[in-house]
Amino acid sequence: MPIALHRIWRGAASFLLALTIWQLVVTLSGVPRFILPGPWLVVQALGAHAALLWQNALWSAGNLALGLSLGIFLGIETALLLTLSRRARWLLRPMLVVAQAVPVFALAPVITLWLGYGMPSKIVTIALVTYFPIASALFDRLMALPTGLNDLSRLSGANRWRETLLLRLPYAVPGLISGLRLAVVYGPLAVLIGEWVGSSRGLGHLMLMANGRGQTALMFAALTLLAALSLVFWIVVEALARWAARRFYI
Amino acid sequence: MGHGVLARIGMTGPAIHLSGGLEGAEATLINGFDITLPASRWSVLLGPSGVGKTSLLRLIANLPCAARFEGRIEAQDQAPLPPRVAMMAQDDQLLPWASAIENVVIATRLRGERPDPDRACALLVEVGLGAEMARKPAELSAGQRQRVALARTLYEDRPVVLLDEPFSALDVLTRHKMQDLAARLLKGRTVVLITHDPAEALRLADHAWIVERQGVTPCTLPATRPPRRIDAPETLTAQADLLGRMGLASPNKAA
Numbered sequence: 001m002p003i004a005l006h007r008i009w010r011g012a013a014s015f016l017l018a019l020t021i022w023q024l025v026v027t028l029s030g031v032p033r034f035i036l037p038g039p040w041l042v043v044q045a046l047g048a049h050a051a052l053l054w055q056n057a058l059w060s061a062g063n064l065a066l067g068l069s070l071g072i073f074l075g076i077e078t079a080l081l082l083t084l085s086r087r088a089r090w091l092l093r094p095m096l097v098v099a100q101a102v103p104v105f106a107l108a109p110v111i112t113l114w115l116g117y118g119m120p121s122k123i124v125t126i127a128l129v130t131y132f133p134i135a136s137a138l139f140d141r142l143m144a145l146p147t148g149l150n151d152l153s154r155l156s157g158a159n160r161w162r163e164t165l166l167l168r169l170p171y172a173v174p175g176l177i178s179g180l181r182l183a184v185v186y187g188p189l190a191v192l193i194g195e196w197v198g199s200s201r202g203l204g205h206l207m208l209m210a211n212g213r214g215q216t217a218l219m220f221a222a223l224t225l226l227a228a229l230s231l232v233f234w235i236v237v238e239a240l241a242r243w244a245a246r247r248f249y250i
Numbered sequence: 251m252g253h254g255v256l257a258r259i260g261m262t263g264p265a266i267h268l269s270g271g272l273e274g275a276e277a278t279l280i281n282g283f284d285i286t287l288p289a290s291r292w293s294v295l296l297g298p299s300g301v302g303k304t305s306l307l308r309l310i311a312n313l314p315c316a317a318r319f320e321g322r323i324e325a326q327d328q329a330p331l332p333p334r335v336a337m338m339a340q341d342d343q344l345l346p347w348a349s350a351i352e353n354v355v356i357a358t359r360l361r362g363e364r365p366d367p368d369r370a371c372a373l374l375v376e377v378g379l380g381a382e383m384a385r386k387p388a389e390l391s392a393g394q395r396q397r398v399a400l401a402r403t404l405y406e407d408r409p410v411v412l413l414d415e416p417f418s419a420l421d422v423l424t425r426h427k428m429q430d431l432a433a434r435l436l437k438g439r440t441v442v443l444i445t446h447d448p449a450e451a452l453r454l455a456d457h458a459w460i461v462e463r464q465g466v467t468p469c470t471l472p473a474t475r476p477p478r479r480i481d482a483p484e485t486l487t488a489q490a491d492l493l494g495r496m497g498l499a500s501p502n503k504a505a
Contacts, residue, residue, distance in 0.1 A: 148343035151313050155337055155406075158360035166360055170347045249346035249388045 037217040042224060045217035053206070057225045060191050060202040063119060064229065067126025068187050074127065075134025075179065079172075083142040083164055100136065104128045105193050112198040122194040122202070129190040133182035141175025142168045173248045177241045184233040188226060203229075263409035263440030265289040266310065266331065270321010272302045279305065279317055283466035285459060289326065292433070292441045292476060294451040296469070297461035298496065303444040306461070307412045310442065311335045325410075336408040340415040342395040344387040350374060350398045351383045354405050373401040377431060393424035400428070404435055411436055413443040417450065426480075429453055433477040448492040452485050453478050460495055469495075 019039045025031075026038035033041060046053065078096075082089050108125050115121035145153075145168055153163045195204025203222045210218035269284040279302035287293035297303050305317040312332035325331050344353045351374060355365035374383050377397040387395050396416060403411060413432070417425045433454055444461075445451055451458045451469070454476050458469040469492060472484040479485060 148339060148341055149345070151311075151337065151339075152343060152357065153360060154313060155311060155332075155335065156357035156360040157333070159362070162360050162362055166356065167345070170345070247347065249386055 034214050034216050037220055041217045042220045045215075045221040046224065049218055049221065053203075053221060053225055056201055056203050056206045056222070057229065060195070060204065060226070061229055063122040063194070063202065064126060064187050064191050064233070066119075067123040067190065068130055068183060068233070070123060070127035071130030071183060071187075072134055072180070075131045075183075076138060076176070078131075078135040079138035079142055080164070082139050083168060084160055096132075096135065100132050104132075104190070108190075108193045108197045112194070117198045117200060122191065122199065125194040126187055126190040129186045130183035133186065134176070134179035137179035137182070138172055138175045141172035141178075145171060170248055173244050177237070177244055180237045180240065184230065184237050187233065188230040192226070261407070261409055262290040262438050263411075264329070264331075264334075265326040266293075266323070266410070266440060266442070267326055268306070268310075268321070268323050270319055270323075272305055273318040273320070274302065275316065278463065280461060281463060281465045285466055285468075286326070287440065287442055288457060289440055290438050291456035292436075292443060292454050294455035294458040295442065295444045295461050295466070296448060296451040296458055296492070296496070297444075297446065299446055301461050301463065303446075303461050304414055307337070307414050307442060307444055310410075311337055311412055313337075331410065334408050335410045335412060336403045336406040337412040337414065338396075338399050338403045338416045340418050342387070342392075342399040344395055344398055344402075346387050349384050349386055350379060350390065350401075353387070353398050354402045357402070357406055370401070370405055373404050374398070376404075376435065377401045391424075393420050393428065396420060396428055397431070400432060400435070408439075410440045410442070413441060415445055416443075418445070418447070425450075430477055448489050448496065449480055451492065452488055453480055460492070462496075 023038050023040065026036055037045075078092075082092060104125070107128070111125050111128075112121045115124060142164070149167050149171065153167055158166070191202065192204040192207075195202040196208060199205045203226045206222045207219050207226075210216070210222060266287040267285075268287070269282075271278065271282045272280040295303050295306065302317055305315045305319070308315040309319050309323055310331060312335075323331065325334070345356060348356065351367065351370050354370040354373060355367070358365045371380075371383065374380060377400055379394060379397050379401070382390060382394060387398070390398065396419075399416065416432075417428050420428060429450065443450075443454060452471065455469075455471055456476060458471060459466045460469055470488070472478060472482070472488050474482065474484065
């Protein structure tokens, strides 16, 4: 069997096992469906509320994509700025260290207060949460050029710009990948937090509403879609990681 | 092969004067020394690992160095040394993401100059990698990687070449071939080779010194010209002599 097919088969088998255990627990224990619906009820909810779920999923996915893009962009910019400028390093690094210690999730209500219930507050929350892991993982690796490559740069008479472009950046690709891996884990969390704090749309909002009305199956359906959304982003990053490993040999 | 491409192989390098002492973090590494590495010759600094040979080499190249040096390092022609220096180390220091030919021209690009692909190709052909130019380091053997590093050093075309045990990690046969190649291609430059291997010193040195804590002392070499045959009787005698001076008791004495 080809490796790709084998991986899909293995993933599906594992997934099926989880569903079976879930259904067994529900059937054997006899928990009421408004406490824990079985997988089959969740599938039914997915079908019954397809349009509603799809609309809200698109909204959340759009926010996640935009927020992630902004976080990634700013993270890369910051890491590069700190690498290129000693002054920026001196001035901004302590600030970043302290800022990183502030739990961004706790800021979500304030961000909502400032930017309202709409898209901007969600994008900023997601961007903030994903910005730090990207900036710090990339920056650490940008500054960790091995002695041999440092020597090469010095003996060549390279300036900081070309050294960064030709040596540091390619060397730091694994750092960027580690940052991305963290970002796609934190990103969907930030979607939830943002929508729970205040929103009229999105999967997080839908979960809150469904929960409040005792529509537990619908809540699980929304949760399933959010998990699927995370999985898609995760798959993209993993593909990127494999490509980078082939291209950069590091 | 275009003749112009390699015409500068055979360029001449300046003599280098080294004097002073080297202090490690805890103890003296090398006590006072005062030596002159002759112009356009292979000078070999021979000594056990950890004695500070690499530090000496890094000081010549003006690279950061853990040891503290007090003294003078200068070219006899008084012009600054570091811009005239190329270096090749045991670890090939190639960029893993770049092909052989990109690795050869990387220093040019780091300076912001336009690379000369024809010359890079010609040098890769010269070191025997005509068919491997597009390969990445991971797709090359250790010996081939050192050939790329040698081509890169030659492409830099500097009159002073510092070699930091560049052949140590290679198997015996590959090492032998690389030594011949380097001896041929670096002819005329001032080459400083550091090694812990007396056989390598004897094979390549025009002049050699033993580096140890007490100082740096010259070695007597066979009258033949390098690269010397390692199995020639006078080379073998000299090797036994060097091993003795580096602290290996001869079997007769031990018995």
